[in-house]
Amino acid sequence: EADIYQTPRYLVIGTGKKITLECSQTMGHDKMYWYQQDPGMELHLIHYSYGVNSTEKGDLSSESTVSRIRTEHFPLTLESARPSHTSQYLCASSSLQGQETQYFGPGTRLLVL
Amino acid sequence: AQSVAQPEDQVNVAEGNPLTVKCTYSVSGNPYLFWYVQYPNRGLQFLLKYITGDNLVKGSYGFEAEFNKSQTSFHLKKPSALVSDSALYFCAVRDMTGEFQFGAGTQVVVTP
Numbered sequence: 001e002a003d004i005y006q007t008p009r010y011l012v013i014g015t016g017k018k019i020t021l022e023c024s025q026t027m028g029h030d031k032m033y034w035y036q037q038d039p040g041m042e043l044h045l046i047h048y049s050y051g052v053n054s055t056e057k058g059d060l061s062s063e064s065t066v067s068r069i070r071t072e073h074f075p076l077t078l079e080s081a082r083p084s085h086t087s088q089y090l091c092a093s094s095s096l097q098g099q100e101t102q103y104f105g106p107g108t109r110l111l112v113l
Numbered sequence: 114a115q116s117v118a119q120p121e122d123q124v125n126v127a128e129g130n131p132l133t134v135k136c137t138y139s140v141s142g143n144p145y146l147f148w149y150v151q152y153p154n155r156g157l158q159f160l161l162k163y164i165t166g167d168n169l170v171k172g173s174y175g176f177e178a179e180f181n182k183s184q185t186s187f188h189l190k191k192p193s194a195l196v197s198d199s200a201l202y203f204c205a206v207r208d209m210t211g212e213f214q215f216g217a218g219t220q221v222v223v224t225p
Contacts, residue, residue: 031211033213039153094211096211106156107155
């Protein structure tokens, strides 16, 4: 098991609420990622970071934002949740070295009513 | 830019039979290739990777994968499938810049 953690694992919330999905890793990895995945479907990269104070948008446009104040922590925030945000959100991390593996957290399943 | 293709949305196999999940890739330079498995309501778990060396890579849970440079393929194999192998499998490629690209995933269904 990789040392990467996500909380909460499941979240049901009403439309318009602000939410933050937490992700932390203890492997000292510089690069971190957020993916959005509908059940049984492909992964869509929505954000990534090369290190502290670095954030980049991924291939899929997302209304969420991220921050990277500490190496081990990469939270994702939705200012105003909508039903279209219902999905699974996966956090991952890797070393910057080219051959290194990307490791995933257990995911947060979000349901917006 | 690199790309990964998993041509089968779903693979059905009877327990005890050989399992193959196909993956082809396109990348500039030498590829770093990975296989992951995802069980329901879980994150992706790393199975194995090819960096260099022997074309046959052995990984977790009895899985192995064969790198074929001429066919740009990296198929995942297991000699004898188990019902517990039923899951979603992702192939991924990482290029020299460190960028990952995942395939669309292949659902494996192993029937008793």
